[in-house]
Amino acid sequence: MSEAYPIYVVDDDDAIRRSLSFMLRTSGYAVRLFEGGAAFLKEAAGLEPGCVLLDVRMPDIDGLEVHRELRARGIMLPVVIMTGHGHIDMAVAAMKAGASDFIEKPFEKAALLGCIEAARKLLMADRGATARANDARARLNILTEREREVLDGLVEGLPNKTIAFDLGISPRTVEIHRANLMQKLEVKSLAEALRIAFHAGLE
Incomplete structure (x- = not known):
């Protein structure tokens, strides 16, 4: 790994935090430990993009609530839910709410690393999709209002x-506007113009 990828371990069990820290650091990751959901949420907005290993059962704030709060704040860090036996339903609920994966304790090192890499x-x-969307919106901003209206019609087929x-x-006149917008978008086909529109969120 050319640059250490950050892993944020959020678990109230000190032994598990220490064990995960050792396992992940020796696998080349940068690790930060948090003893509960509240401590993690205080710093979440300022963290570098990385993966969150989030325990479901914690005394201060449970993992599902931490995950919901992250999404409410627009913090889209990928979350892997760590669950004990009998809490699978909670992990499934978290995945439905947008968690990237869940893993059941006790877990094998290979299984955990697989979840993290996924x-x-x-x-x-x-991040790639966000960059494409931002670029597409910027390109559409140079179009005149009439050109945008013509493009909207093309998007509708x-x-x-x-x-x-x-x-x-x-x-x-529609043909002229269509030719102008394609020139401004620097595309040679209608398909390319539509691709930009779709990336920008026009449906």
Whole structure:
């Protein structure tokens, strides 16, 4: 690993924290330990992108509530839920709410590292999608209002004549706006223009 990937262990059991810290550090990760949900949430907003190993059962704030609070604050760190026997239903509920994975204690090192790497790839994919969306929105911002209206029609799958009728302009004018917006977006095909629109969130 060229750069140590951060892992945030949130568990009220001191023995588990120490054990995980040793296991993860010797596997090349950067590890920070938190003895409970409240301590973790105090610092969560300022943490580097990394994976959260989050225990379900904690006395101050349970793992599900910590996870909900992260999402409410817009902190989209990937979360792997650690659950004891009999708490699988809670782990499944967490995954439905957006946790990337769960692992049942006691777990094998290989299984844990597999969960972490899967969560890491998920984070990278999310960051890539966010970057594409931001780039697409920036590119659409240079279009005029009329060009955006024509693009909206194209996104809906409408032909030039229908777009022209809806906007009260001639089909020839729609063709001109279409050519201009494609030039501004630096694309050569309608498919490329639509891809940018979809990345920007136009549906």
